[in-house]
Amino acid sequence: MSETALQAVGLVRRIEGVVSHTLINGINLSVEKGEFLAITGPSGSGKSSLLYLLGLLDAPTEGEVIICGQPTSKLSESERADVRLTKCGFVFQFHFLLPEFTSLDNVLLPMRAAGKMSEKDMRERGLELLTSLGLKEHANKRPNQLSGGQRQRVAIARALSNRPEIIVADEPTGALDTASTEQVFGILRDIADDGRTVVVVTHDPALAARADRRVHIVDGKIDGTTLLSDRTSVAVGAAAAEP
Amino acid sequence: MATNLLLDIAWTHVTARVRQTLVGMAGVAMGVGFTIMMAGLMQGSQIDFLRQLVDTMPHITVEDERRSVPVQPADQEYGAVQISNVANVNNRPGIKYPESVMTSLRSWIPGDVAPSVKTTAIIDHGGGRVGVTLVGIDPRLEIRVSKLASQMRDGNIADLSRAPNAIIIGQALAEKLAVKTGNTVLLIGGQGTEINSTVVGIFRSGLRRVDEGQIYSLINFAQVIMGKSGIINELRLRLNDPLIAQKVATQVEAQTGYKSVSWEEANSDLLSSFSVRDFIVLTVMGAMLLTSSFATYNIISTITHEKRQDIAIMKSLGMREYSVRRIFIIEAAIIGVVGTLFGWLLGYLLCYGWSQITIYNTLTGTTVPLSIYYSPMHYIVAGGISLLCCTGAAYFPARKATSVHPVEIIRGAS
Numbered sequence: 001m002s003e004t005a006l007q008a009v010g011l012v013r014r015i016e017g018v019v020s021h022t023l024i025n026g027i028n029l030s031v032e033k034g035e036f037l038a039i040t041g042p043s044g045s046g047k048s049s050l051l052y053l054l055g056l057l058d059a060p061t062e063g064e065v066i067i068c069g070q071p072t073s074k075l076s077e078s079e080r081a082d083v084r085l086t087k088c089g090f091v092f093q094f095h096f097l098l099p100e101f102t103s104l105d106n107v108l109l110p111m112r113a114a115g116k117m118s119e120k121d122m123r124e125r126g127l128e129l130l131t132s133l134g135l136k137e138h139a140n141k142r143p144n145q146l147s148g149g150q151r152q153r154v155a156i157a158r159a160l161s162n163r164p165e166i167i168v169a170d171e172p173t174g175a176l177d178t179a180s181t182e183q184v185f186g187i188l189r190d191i192a193d194d195g196r197t198v199v200v201v202t203h204d205p206a207l208a209a210r211a212d213r214r215v216h217i218v219d220g221k222i223d224g225t226t227l228l229s230d231r232t233s234v235a236v237g238a239a240a241a242e243p
Numbered sequence: 244m245a246t247n248l249l250l251d252i253a254w255t256h257v258t259a260r261v262r263q264t265l266v267g268m269a270g271v272a273m274g275v276g277f278t279i280m281m282a283g284l285m286q287g288s289q290i291d292f293l294r295q296l297v298d299t300m301p302h303i304t305v306e307d308e309r310r311s312v313p314v315q316p317a318d319q320e321y322g323a324v325q326i327s328n329v330a331n332v333n334n335r336p337g338i339k340y341p342e343s344v345m346t347s348l349r350s351w352i353p354g355d356v357a358p359s360v361k362t363t364a365i366i367d368h369g370g371g372r373v374g375v376t377l378v379g380i381d382p383r384l385e386i387r388v389s390k391l392a393s394q395m396r397d398g399n400i401a402d403l404s405r406a407p408n409a410i411i412i413g414q415a416l417a418e419k420l421a422v423k424t425g426n427t428v429l430l431i432g433g434q435g436t437e438i439n440s441t442v443v444g445i446f447r448s449g450l451r452r453v454d455e456g457q458i459y460s461l462i463n464f465a466q467v468i469m470g471k472s473g474i475i476n477e478l479r480l481r482l483n484d485p486l487i488a489q490k491v492a493t494q495v496e497a498q499t500g501y502k503s504v505s506w507e508e509a510n511s512d513l514l515s516s517f518s519v520r521d522f523i524v525l526t527v528m529g530a531m532l533l534t535s536s537f538a539t540y541n542i543i544s545t546i547t548h549e550k551r552q553d554i555a556i557m558k559s560l561g562m563r564e565y566s567v568r569r570i571f572i573i574e575a576a577i578i579g580v581v582g583t584l585f586g587w588l589l590g591y592l593l594c595y596g597w598s599q600i601t602i603y604n605t606l607t608g609t610t611v612p613l614s615i616y617y618s619p620m621h622y623i624v625a626g627g628i629s630l631l632c633c634t635g636a637a638y639f640p641a642r643k644a645t646s647v648h649p650v651e652i653i654r655g656a657s
Binding site for chain 2: 048052057058077078081082083084085086088090092096098099100101105109110112113114115158170
């Protein structure tokens with residue numbers, strides 16, 4: 001029996017206002033440990049909203065997100081921040097690196113925020129990550145001295161720095177050229193192969209095809225699930241919605 | 244959350260905006276510097292004035308009157324008797340056994356005491372008549388309780404004993420009546436007594452009402468003018484520490500039964516106006532510091548606005564909201580601390596600069612440097628309030644910026 005890293009149960013995200021708008025409408029989803037899950041769908045379908053809910057960046061109106069067996073719906077904002085810091089690594093479409101800091105300083109940021117390692121160990125870990133992503137010689141450069149692909153790799157190194165169980169990536173290759181896209185996706189694939197769970201939102205069907213499983217979202221609901229590898233997986237859509 | 248990380252980020256933010264940061268620091272420095280200068284100047288002038296005041300008059304005056312109407316014998320004998328329209332008869336027989344009272348006081352007060360006779364008179368010279376207060380003194384004892392000897396501009400206090408019916412008059416009065424040392428003037432007492440007197444000295448206390456309205460003679464001459472021989476109606480006390488005058492006056496009054504007025508009580512209206520002035524000055528200084536903190540508010544507002552994306556990223560990475568907020572508070576504190584240090588320097592230099600300016604002092608009649616009071620408390624209070632204003636000014640934009648949900652900013656950037 002495989003271990004569940006991430007689970008969404010009856011997720012609903014509704015924006016209340018003069019006109020209420022439902023972004024996510026009753027999604028049930030389980031992601032195994034070490035699985036590479038691609039979330040696809042047309043623009044405005046709710047892919048990113050789902051990702052933010054899964055990564056605890058946003059809180060659901062209804063339902064529950066369970067991360068590594070820990071229910072999160074009753075956690076305070078500070079406790080949710082702690083879970084994000086230790087169990088989730090984020091990669092966004094734009095690198096979102098702190099511009100005044102070097103690559104290494106950016107990678108060190110989550111580790112320093114967690115404050116669980118010595119300065120020396122943190123620097124060793126940071127350099128090790130940058131080296132593994134081919135950025136050793138760029139460790140002391142600032143983001144504006146790097147190419148788009150290099151910046152995104154630094155962002156991935158930052159996401160990995162606290163050894164999170166889950167990597168959540170929102171269109172990580174959306175702003176990259178073909179070569180960089182290939183490189184970044186390769187890195188994410190390797191991360192999953194190393195046993196970490198990777199959840200990626202992408203528009204690119206070719207890239208989504210390289211995931212273990214693809215979940216297609218339309219109008220905030222799971223429209224279809226495609227198993228792409230021989231991993232044992234459980235994909236449970238909204239009972240009525242998923243075919 | 245590691246404080247070093249927050250400090251690093253804060254330091255990076257402020258050093259990345261050198262011009263803005265310097266403007267903020269300059270604002271704080273100006274606020275602190277001018278506040279220190281104002282405080283030094285105001286307190287300096289106030290202390291100078293009070294010193295002048297205290298030097299000019301006795302610290303405590305024991306008068307031959309009671310504060311309240313004495314209890315009537317009928318009241319003592321018959322509790323049910325009601326006596327109405329009792330007047331405090333203006334009967335001032337003088338202080339009884341003044342020598343004994345002075346001996347007793349000298350045994351415990353931290354200072355000295357001298358007797359005097361105070362009465363009113365009219366001084367007539369060349370047709371000009373001015374009402375004055377005549378104070379009869381003992382020159383040997385007077386030098387222990389007043390600065391009259393050092394206030395003499397012409398002649399000296401001992402000359403009172405060297406001529407018959409000698410008097411010493413204030414410089415303002417002398418100018419008013421065109422009197423010089425050696426001139427003879429006519430003194431008219433309350434009982435109609437008219438005596439020719441010789442002016443043997445001229446003093447200047449610095450207080451116009453004294454210099455224009457008070458003259459000195461020997462005790463017995465004042466008694467003659469008053470028409471009451473042997474009377475002593477005032478004891479004048481000078482203390483080693485004028486600040487305990489009120490306390491000692493209360494004790495003296497309790498012991499002697501005579502009304503004892505400290506210099507503070509005698510000038511309570513003036514001291515009360517000082518309190519109002521202090522309040523106004525404090526308000527102005529507070530406003531200056533508050534205004535200087537607006538520069539900090541502006542800078543932190545700008546930084547938080549520019550760093551919205553960074554804030555969102557730090558929060559999405561797992562940094563808590565209050566930790567991110569602290570970054571901006573630290574930035575304001577850096578601006579505040581450095582600005583305050585420069586403000587202290589500026590304040591000191593301004594105070595020094597002002598102290599080099601000389602002005603004509605109407606109290607002393609001389610040109611003197613502006614009186615500046617240097618106190619570490621001015622620096623501590625100005626710096627403390629400034630830091631408080633800076634961090635307070637940073638708190639609100641920081642709170643607003645960090646309370647925004649990171650998803651809103653990330654979505655906006657995507």
